[in-house]
Amino acid sequence: MGSVKEITIEDVNVSSANQQPKVVFVLGGPGSGKGTQCANIVEHFGYTHLSAGDLLRAEIKSGSENGTMIQNMIKEGKIVPSEVTIKLLQKAMQESGNDKFLIDGFPRNEENRAAFEAVTKITPEFVLFFDCSEEEMEKRLLGRNQGREDDNIETIRKRFKVYLESSLPVIEYYNSKGKVRKIDAAKPIDEVFEAVKVVFTSKDEKVGMCRLPRLFFISSCFIPGIFVLRRRCSCTVDGVASHLWVDAFPFLILMNTWN
Numbered sequence: 001m002g003s004v005k006e007i008t009i010e011d012v013n014v015s016s017a018n019q020q021p022k023v024v025f026v027l028g029g030p031g032s033g034k035g036t037q038c039a040n041i042v043e044h045f046g047y048t049h050l051s052a053g054d055l056l057r058a059e060i061k062s063g064s065e066n067g068t069m070i071q072n073m074i075k076e077g078k079i080v081p082s083e084v085t086i087k088l089l090q091k092a093m094q095e096s097g098n099d100k101f102l103i104d105g106f107p108r109n110e111e112n113r114a115a116f117e118a119v120t121k122i123t124p125e126f127v128l129f130f131d132c133s134e135e136e137m138e139k140r141l142l143g144r145n146q147g148r149e150d151d152n153i154e155t156i157r158k159r160f161k162v163y164l165e166s167s168l169p170v171i172e173y174y175n176s177k178g179k180v181r182k183i184d185a186a187k188p189i190d191e192v193f194e195a196v197k198v199v200f201t202s203k204d205e206k207v208g209m210c211r212l213p214r215l216f217f218i219s220s221c222f223i224p225g226i227f228v229l230r231r232r233c234s235c236t237v238d239g240v241a242s243h244l245w246v247d248a249f250p251f252l253i254l255m256n257t258w259n
């Protein structure tokens with residue numbers, strides 16, 4: 001369909017071999033500040049930002065055969081069929097060379113959510129949810145000034161309706177699974193980012209805090225053993241080769257425990 005090549009299950013499973021890509025869904029109403037905060041997260045935490053809306057708008061611009069359909073749906077504030085959006089997301093993931101993604105503005109309805117999970121087998125690490133009042137979001141969208149065809153009051157109202165009816169249930173679904181990290185998005189941009197940082201840092205720190213004590217523990221077990229083994233090796237004929245193995249062994253173990 002369109003300019004996007006048909007993607008097979010093998011392609012789609014970016015995860016295919018052994019490592020699942022790390023995905024964080026960034027959700028919230030239109031104008032809640034998803035794109036603004038994603039730019040900050042990318043800068044500080046090394047994720048690749050994939051905005052479903054940006055990918056769809058790029059598809060319109062590319063002149064693909066789906067372009068007109070996508071454009072009409074966006075103008076009406078409707079949600080584009082999952083098949084189209086998922087293919088664009090997958091292509092962008094494959095091309096990025098990264099394994100950590102912020103997927104912004106997706107999944108926007110139950111169909112998006114179920115299709116993504118079924119096709120990619122990826123479940124998000126967590127869902128970053130920007131909570132903001134309609135009044136504030138409307139003010140922001142009307143002042144966004146990016147020349148977007150859907151940032152007019154008539155389409156904005158339709159988008160709010162779709163958000164309430166179709167997108168909030170997805171957030172509730174992930175909430176029931178304990179995956180939602182809710183942020184008060186009505187605050188100024190830098191204050192919102194402070195709250196976002198707490199979410200990302202606490203996750204990263206958990207890993208970091210586990211690794212260091214583990215490394216110290218394992219090294220302290222190994223180092224006395226190395227001295228003994230090295231002395232024994234010096235007595236053997238192939239002493240040099242044995243030394244190399246004895247020296248390399250703990251490093252191999254340490255490297256394994258690092259990840």
Ligand SMILES: Nc1ncnc2c1ncn2[C@@H]1O[C@H](COP(=O)(O)OP(=O)(O)O)[C@@H](O)[C@H]1O
Pocket residue numbers: 028029030031032033034035036037140141143144145185186187188189190192
């Ligand atoms: N916390 C905030 N306070 C005030 N304005 C904001 C805030 N976050 C974003 N904005 C502005 O609101 C508009 C919509 O933000 P954007 O990040 O594009 O929202 P979304 O991606 O959720 O649609 C932009 O003009 C942006 O500069």
Ligand SMILES: Nc1ccn([C@H]2C[C@H](O)[C@@H](COP(=O)(O)OP(=O)(O)O)O2)c(=O)n1
Pocket residue numbers: 029030031034051052053054056073074077078079080081085104105106107108112150159
């Ligand atoms: N998963 C998605 C995401 C966006 N779209 C379409 C419909 C949305 O109204 C527009 C714009 O989405 P975008 O995330 O860029 O912008 P807002 O969050 O609405 O400000 O794109 C979609 O059809 N499916």
